[in-house]
Structure formats: C-alpha cells, structure tokens
Amino acid sequence: MRHQALTGFALHQRRYRERSHILHFFSLEFGRVDGVIRQTPPSLYHFATLQANGKSELKNFSQLDVQGQPFYLQQKALFAGFYLNEILLRLLPLEEAMPATYAAYILALEHLKILASDDPHDFQLKLILRQFEHTFLNELGYAVDYFQDSFGQAIQPESYYQFIPQDGFQPQITPQGFLGQDLIQMGQSTEINSANITLLAKLYRIILTELLGNKPLKSRQLWVSQQQRT
Incomplete structure (x- = not known):
C-alpha cells in the first residue's frame, strides 16, 4: 500500500516498543489491516480515518483522525x-x-x-x-444449505440431522441434533x-x-x- 486512505474502526491495539502501538484496524476498503501507529490509537467503537503505507503485512499508519463520538456501549x-x-x-x-x-x-x-x-x-x-x-x-x-443434506438429498421434515462444518447436514438415526422441519422453516x-x-x-x-x-x-x-x- 502506498498512501492508502482507510476508514473504519480499531479492533484491538497493543503497545509496541516505547512510543508506538500495533493496531488491528477493520477498514471498509481492505477489511482487516494491521500496522504500527506512533500516535495515540483510536478507542474501540470510534470511527476513524488513517493512512497506510508499506508492502509487508505490518503497515505504517499515520494521519489518524477520529470523527464524531464513539459508540458508547454499556453493561x-x-x-x-x-x-x-x-x-x-x-x-x-x-x-x-x-x-x-x-x-x-x-x-x-x-x-x-x-x-x-x-x-x-x-x-x-x-x-x-x-x-x-x-x-x-x-x-x-x-x-448454510437448509434444503439439502451433505449427500445431495432433500432435507426430510421428520428426520434428524447433525451439522458437520465444511460438509453440511448429515442424517441421524437417533432423534438428536436438528429436526428437518426446523431446518426447512429456517431456509424459508x-x-x-x-x-x-x-x-x-x-x-x-x-x-x-x-x-x-x-x-x-x-x-x-x-x-x-x-x-x-x-
């Protein structure tokens, strides 16, 4: 990135060396961008703009500007x-x-x-x-596909299914997991x-x-x- 303007929110920050912070920034333009910032980092839930420079995964952040008031979350x-x-x-x-x-x-x-x-x-x-x-x-x-199981068969309302990440729903012999009728209703x-x-x-x-x-x-x-x- 070269003089790339970013808008978004701080996800997390931690001290880095004596006067810097590593900032994990969630931007509209490039999603998560990590960098070193030598200014006081923005508080959480506070909209900010900054500039990113560098070719490595850890950019150099500068020209930080926080705007408006942060989202004040309680309890x-x-x-x-x-x-x-x-x-x-x-x-x-x-x-x-x-x-x-x-x-x-x-x-x-x-x-x-x-x-x-x-x-x-x-x-x-x-x-x-x-x-x-x-x-x-x-x-x-x-x-999630709520209408077909991992074998490409239609979800049956009276059957039960186990959900396997990466695969989908798999039929169960015992009445455990997710009821097919609930899955169909969710899909609809x-x-x-x-x-x-x-x-x-x-x-x-x-x-x-x-x-x-x-x-x-x-x-x-x-x-x-x-x-x-x-």
Missing part, C-alpha cells in the same frame, strides 16, 4: 462489542474487503448502543449477535426471529467453534465471569 452491550471485535480479529482474512460484514458491524454497534437494560431474556441482544454472525459467516463463505424464513434464533445460536456456535479452534474466546470468558458475580 451487556459492552461484552457483546468485545465479542464482535474478537471474532473479527481472529477470523477476518488479512487485507480483503468485507463490505457486507463492515456494514453489519456498524449496524450492530448502532443497535447495541440503544440496547434496553430490561431486555427480556436478552432477546434483542441475541438477535443483534445472530444477525451479525449470519452476515459475517455468509461473507466468509460458510452459508427471510429474517431472524423468535422462532429460529435458538436454532441459529446452536448452528453458528458449531461453525464458529470449528473456525476458532481450541483457543477459547476471551470475551466469552469475561461474560461468564461477569454473570457469576451478579
């Missing part, structure tokens, strides 16, 4: 924001534009900012996260709602666990620790 919304940033940091391909995910990230922050503190059963919070995961996984290439649905959000949570957990590997999510550990203290 449960703050932990959800940590989760979004962590899965983006770990799963985004380096320097590959992800425009749908970028738009979904901004929308998620907008919704988290106004998340009601008395959200019954955390439905709105779960909805925000599932909607983001849906867009992110689809753009990563992990769209045009939006995420109260009827399918539990199914999606279970399904996306399987996919994300496969993608993330054995290293646990720190944001999830923080969430569990917070719940145990309250």
